[in-house]
Amino acid sequence: METRSMGQYIEDAEKALLHTYNRYQIVLDKGEGVYLYDMEGKKYLDFCAGIAVFALGYHNERYNNALKAQIDKLIHTSNYYYNVPAITAAEKLKKISGMDRVFFTNSGAEAVEGAIKAARKYAYLKDGRKDHEIIAMEHSFHGRTMGALSVTGNPKYREAFEPMIGNIRFAQMNDFGSVLANVTERTCGIILETVQGEGGILPAEEEFLQKIAALCREKDILLILDEIQCGMGRTGSMFAWQRYGLKPDIMACAKALGCGVPVGAFLLTEKVGANSLTSGDHGTTYGGNPLAAAAINIVLDLFEENHIIDNVKETGAYLEEKLEELAAEYDCIKERRGIGLMQGLVFGRPVGDIIAKALQRGLILINAGTEIIRFVPPLVIGKEHVDEMLAILRSCLDEA
Numbered sequence: 398m399e400t401r402s403m404g405q406y407i408e409d410a411e412k413a414l415l416h417t418y419n420r421y422q423i424v425l426d427k428g429e430g431v432y433l434y435d436m437e438g439k440k441y442l443d444f445c446a447g448i449a450v451f452a453l454g455y456h457n458e459r460y461n462n463a464l465k466a467q468i469d470k471l472i473h474t475s476n477y478y479y480n481v482p483a484i485t486a487a488e489k490l491k492k493i494s495g496m497d498r499v500f501f502t503n504s505g506a507e508a509v510e511g512a513i514k515a516a517r518k519y520a521y522l523k524d525g526r527k528d529h530e531i532i533a534m535e536h537s538f539h540g541r542t543m544g545a546l547s548v549t550g551n552p553k554y555r556e557a558f559e560p561m562i563g564n565i566r567f568a569q570m571n572d573f574g575s576v577l578a579n580v581t582e583r584t585c586g587i588i589l590e591t592v593q594g595e596g597g598i599l600p601a602e603e604e605f606l607q608k609i610a611a612l613c614r615e616k617d618i619l620l621i622l623d624e625i626q627c628g629m630g631r632t633g634s635m636f637a638w639q640r641y642g643l644k645p646d647i648m649a650c651a652k653a654l655g656c657g658v659p660v661g662a663f664l665l666t667e668k669v670g671a672n673s674l675t676s677g678d679h680g681t682t683y684g685g686n687p688l689a690a691a692a693i694n695i696v697l698d699l700f701e702e703n704h705i706i707d708n709v710k711e712t713g714a715y716l717e718e719k720l721e722e723l724a725a726e727y728d729c730i731k732e733r734r735g736i737g738l739m740q741g742l743v744f745g746r747p748v749g750d751i752i753a754k755a756l757q758r759g760l761i762l763i764n765a766g767t768e769i770i771r772f773v774p775p776l777v778i779g780k781e782h783v784d785e786m787l788a789i790l791r792s793c794l795d796e797a
């Protein structure tokens with residue numbers, strides 16, 4: 398039996414784990430619905446969901462049982478063989494996205510890596526050049542591996558790890574002119590988050606997206622949408638781009654796709670699927686293993702059965718309305734932005750102390766950049782939870 402206190406565990410963690418995170422000083426132990434408990438039994442209302450991951454809420458019996466059943470049957474096979482959960486998960490993903498081909502990964506960054514490789518290979522097969530360029534957005538976030546980092550529009554994250562993969566140009570989000578200014582005859586892809594997450598909960602404007610989609614069609618440049626955070630129902634449609642009636646050539650997905658089991662995927666249209674990566678070009682040992690695929694299957698089943706998207710529409714609209722009220726009421730809040738259950742409050746100052754105070758009072762919030770509080774709760778959240786969150790947040794703001 399372990400007898401260490403929470404404080405002792407935290408102290409010991411800092412001796413054993415590489416210090417790459419400034420963690421909040423709690424050790425989480427269990428979850429129930431939209432609440433988490435630390436190992437001292439303190440209860441927290443969770444508006445983080447493990448960074449937009451645990452959409453279904455904690456301790457979901459159907460989800461847990463599906464995983465347990467798969468564990469008892471078969472956990473891993475490698476991609477040298479077929480397995481039923483991966484086949485059905487791919488079929489379901491095709492159906493909800495309208496995309497044609499699926500490659501399963503273990504994380505979001507790995508999905509972005511695959512997307513970049515597919516775009517480069519597609520262009521290479523067309524003209525044989527080896528100097529293709531990708532346009533990405535300032536303030537974007539696509540992951541921490543070298544390829545994903547190379548298209549991440551935050552110099553602070555990149556600097557110590559230069560050189561990046563090269564031939565990446567950065568444009569301004571929601572400024573089509575700056576995208577156009579970066580297009581050359583070597584451009585093979587334009588990558589962006591349909592709603593920027595880490596960079597500050599900034600949705601791509603419809604007109605901006607439509608113009609990029611048209612430009613991509615005209616010049617046979619591949620449109621790569623990163624739906625890792627904003628996808629899987631968070632904005633009130635299964636994927637955020639679906640509300641605009643356009644379609645990417647490649648889409649990256651992860652986070653809520655497995656609701657906690659580490660999975661990701663990149664999806665391609667038939668045009669790209671048939672003319673890019675082929676046998677020997679790309680691989681992964683774990684990607685789409687039976688356990689990971691079982692998670693995707695049960696997540697997608699529960700999304701449908703529990704009408705998750707309907708709840709996001711309803712509760713997301715309520716959260717938006719209440720945050721608007723809050724923004725109007727408090728001078729320190731400059732702006733509310735976001736869609737559905739992916740919302741941000743922009744403050745004119747760092748928000749770390751507000752988030753720390755909220756945590757003390759049993760509310761888990763996270764930031765997006767230093768001056769924005771991000772709201773990405775489990776998608777099963779109800780209006781009563783929004784009210785509970787607001788009461789705590791108000792008390793913190795009144796004191797700050």
Ligand SMILES: *Cc1c(COP(=O)(O)O)cnc(C)c1O
Nearest residue numbers: 504505506538539540594625626
């Ligand atoms: C989290 C995130 C990633 C990276 O995903 P990991 O699973 O952490 O590698 C990429 N893009 C976006 C938009 C994300 O939010």
